Amino acid sequence: MTQTIDSAVTPEVKLTAVTPQERVDAWLADFESALAARDIERIAGKFALDSFWRDLVSFTWNIKTVEGREQIADMLSERLDDTDPSGFRTTETPDEADGVTSAWIEFETATGRAHGHLRLKGDDRRAGAERPGEYVAWTLLTSLQELKGHEEGKGTRRPRGAKHGADPNRVTWAEQKEIEDRELGYTTQPYVVIVGGGQGGIALGARMRQLGVPAIVIDSHERPGDQWRGRYKSLCLHDPVWYDHLPYMPFPDNWPVFAPKDKIGDWLEMYTKVMEVPYWSSTTCTSASFDEKTQEWTVEVDRNGEKLTLRPKQLVMATGMSGKANVPTFPGQDKFLGDQHHSSKHPGPDQYVGKKVVVIGANNSSHDICGALWENGIDVTMVQRSSTHIVKSDSLMDLGLGDLYSERALAAGMTTHKADLTFGSLPYRIMHEFQIPVYDAIRERDKDFYDRLEKAGFEHDWGDDGSGLFMKYLRRGSGYYIDVGAAELVANGDIKLAHGNIRELTENSVILEDGTELPADVVVYATGYGSMNGWVADLIGQDTADKVGKVWGLGSNTTKDPGPWEGEQRNMWKPTQQEALWFHGGNLHQSRHYSLYLALQLKARYEGIPTPVYGLQEVHHLS
Numbered sequence: 001m002t003q004t005i006d007s008a009v010t011p012e013v014k015l016t017a018v019t020p021q022e023r024v025d026a027w028l029a030d031f032e033s034a035l036a037a038r039d040i041e042r043i044a045g046k047f048a049l050d051s052f053w054r055d056l057v058s059f060t061w062n063i064k065t066v067e068g069r070e071q072i073a074d075m076l077s078e079r080l081d082d083t084d085p086s087g088f089r090t091t092e093t094p095d096e097a098d099g100v101t102s103a104w105i106e107f108e109t110a111t112g113r114a115h116g117h118l119r120l121k122g123d124d125r126r127a128g129a130e131r132p133g134e135y136v137a138w139t140l141l142t143s144l145q146e147l148k149g150h151e152e153g154k155g156t157r158r159p160r161g162a163k164h165g166a167d168p169n170r171v172t173w174a175e176q177k178e179i180e181d182r183e184l185g186y187t188t189q190p191y192v193v194i195v196g197g198g199q200g201g202i203a204l205g206a207r208m209r210q211l212g213v214p215a216i217v218i219d220s221h222e223r224p225g226d227q228w229r230g231r232y233k234s235l236c237l238h239d240p241v242w243y244d245h246l247p248y249m250p251f252p253d254n255w256p257v258f259a260p261k262d263k264i265g266d267w268l269e270m271y272t273k274v275m276e277v278p279y280w281s282s283t284t285c286t287s288a289s290f291d292e293k294t295q296e297w298t299v300e301v302d303r304n305g306e307k308l309t310l311r312p313k314q315l316v317m318a319t320g321m322s323g324k325a326n327v328p329t330f331p332g333q334d335k336f337l338g339d340q341h342h343s344s345k346h347p348g349p350d351q352y353v354g355k356k357v358v359v360i361g362a363n364n365s366s367h368d369i370c371g372a373l374w375e376n377g378i379d380v381t382m383v384q385r386s387s388t389h390i391v392k393s394d395s396l397m398d399l400g401l402g403d404l405y406s407e408r409a410l411a412a413g414m415t416t417h418k419a420d421l422t423f424g425s426l427p428y429r430i431m432h433e434f435q436i437p438v439y440d441a442i443r444e445r446d447k448d449f450y451d452r453l454e455k456a457g458f459e460h461d462w463g464d465d466g467s468g469l470f471m472k473y474l475r476r477g478s479g480y481y482i483d484v485g486a487a488e489l490v491a492n493g494d495i496k497l498a499h500g501n502i503r504e505l506t507e508n509s510v511i512l513e514d515g516t517e518l519p520a521d522v523v524v525y526a527t528g529y530g531s532m533n534g535w536v537a538d539l540i541g542q543d544t545a546d547k548v549g550k551v552w553g554l555g556s557n558t559t560k561d562p563g564p565w566e567g568e569q570r571n572m573w574k575p576t577q578q579e580a581l582w583f584h585g586g587n588l589h590q591s592r593h594y595s596l597y598l599a600l601q602l603k604a605r606y607e608g609i610p611t612p613v614y615g616l617q618e619v620h621h622l623s
Contacts, residue, residue, distance in 0.1 A: 023134035026135075032086065044072050044076070051068060052140070052427035053067075054142070055143075057143070059083050063573055064567075083109045088105055101120040107142075114144055143424065185278075190278075191313050194217045195535075196585075197272075197281070199268060199591050201219065203246055208599060208603075228261040234368065234507055238551075240401065241259065245416055247592055247595060258519065283304065286539075318583075319532060324530050325345075329500070335507055336505040338523065360510075361384075361527050362458075370490075371489060385501055387461040399442055404419040428568065429565075432465055435467040456490055456492075457497050460549065472555075477552050498518060549621055550574045550620075571617065577616070582598060
């Protein structure tokens with residue numbers, strides 16, 4: 001039930017608030033009053049000295065976190081008048097734990113409706129409270145959910161479908177769909193072209209369809225889902241089902257916890273059809289260029305042998321956050337007589353029975369491939385070049401995800417939407433502080449496993465600050481493995497383990513820097529991926545790739561995530577230094593959650609709504 005605020009409550013009464021509801025109501029009432037008065041100093045004073053306001057499009061037309069009173073004041077000085085927020089209220093009863101009062105809120109802006117989350121700290125002069133009993137904001141999340149006058153046709157706004165009554169000129173759904181398919185990209189230009197038809201591109205395509213924005217998803221594969229079907233046969237999702245729903249259409253209740261790749265492929269194909277996503281399969285983008293005068297892209301594509309030119313206003317790269325495959329170069333590769341390929345091209349173990357396989361790398365793909373090879377009786381050696389973080393799947397599901405994405409979370413009222421916003425409400429600057437205790441607990445729970453793993457010679461780490469898998473993923477997108485069995489094989493010695501960098505390849509072996517020779521008929525390079533702007537360099541040009549800069553990472557100044565601090569994922573789901581060029585992707589959770597905010601930014605531009613961007617990301621790293 002929505003809790004309304006009594007605007008007549010005076011500041012004196014507010015200081016006597018004792019229940020979480022009273023505290024939040026008092027803070028929101030005074031906050032809204034200060035917003036309405038445009039009293040920026042007073043607004044900033046309602047935040048702790050060390051505070052964080054994370055905005056997902058609603059104030060900044062960006063994905064941006066401002067930290068501390070000075071940054072909050074700067075953002076509001078630019079954005080408050082245009083945003084004109086009002087109607088702040090709680091949507092359920094706030095709660096309190098460990099001295100922090102937490103509340104779910106909603107409000108409106110001049111252009112849209114938004115949800116949010118608020119955390120208050122109380123009566124602490126170090127936090128910046130000026131009077132005894134006063135509560136100040138520690139974290140605030142504000143997230144745009146819909147645009148006024150451009151709401152999605154769902155719920156009470158769902159389309160009727162049938163048109164009752166007699167009509168000699170009736171056009172059926174199938175006929176209308178055929179017309180759209182025939183015209184879009186030919187006689188009618190799309191407003192958005194999405195390059196990449198995996199889960200990210202499909203999710204965004206569904207959002208575009210529901211918002212009425214003409215868009216085409218293009219992908220080189222023959223069918224939606226082939227990105228999964230074509231991978232090695234043992235591949236399954238490592239994230240659990242509750243974490244992986246797509247927009248609008250969650251997986252059914254009997255869907256497996258860890259979906260096999262072909263089942264995911266079939267779901268994506270079905271989803272694309274049912275959600276009526278304009279999807280051009282067997283289509284390759286060959287080049288793209290942006291015309292500053294006309295403010296549109298020229299996108300050259302090959303659609304199953306037909307050469308076409310598309311002229312969208314917006315171009316989205318949904319080619320996967322991992323970017324282009326990193327294929328290393330070693331002396332002697334041209335002499336090697338066996339099969340060598342990157343893990344992204346690995347066909348599976350069947351054709352390698354009776355051969356010796358060396359897999360370079362020790363992260364997710366390497367473990368999956370080595371495990372599948374061992375299951376088929378193949379002699380396999382993993383070459384570990386640097387330390388890796390391992391977490392057992394069951395422990396991650398229970399301790400890492402269980403409170404947000406699990407059956408127990410659902411039973412406690414934690415919907416997917418609420419879970420996404422809960423995760424999104426934690427500023428990246430302090431997220432590691434919440435993660436460290438989780439991985440401390442995992443370390444204790446699975447102590448025997450880690451002892452055996454390290455005894456086997458595996459070089460293990462917990463991240464630069466002990467914060468484990470999630471922070472490694474957010475900071476660098478590599479350096480970890482969710483163990484679904486292969487790490488046990490390493491610990492047991494069933495998968496052979498070698499260490500060091502590669503000196504060279506011979507006709508039938510891999511030689512490490514220390515001179516160790518590993519006989520090999522097959523070499524698999526499980527060596528990861530580069531930044532997504534590598535695709536931009538190929539399709540648009542190196543100048544544009546450099547203009548955009550590195551994609552992914554927070555600027556945490558930890559391993560493979562160089563500073564300076566950005567505070568959000570570089571270039572993802574938000575405006576970039578190249579006008580009208582966007583990046584979308586990540587895991588299924590991120591593809592679902594952030595596709596909404598990217599879609600709303602694109603919809604606003606399609607409808608001509610002004611979108612002044614606050615805090616456009618600077619470029620510090622080119623790749």
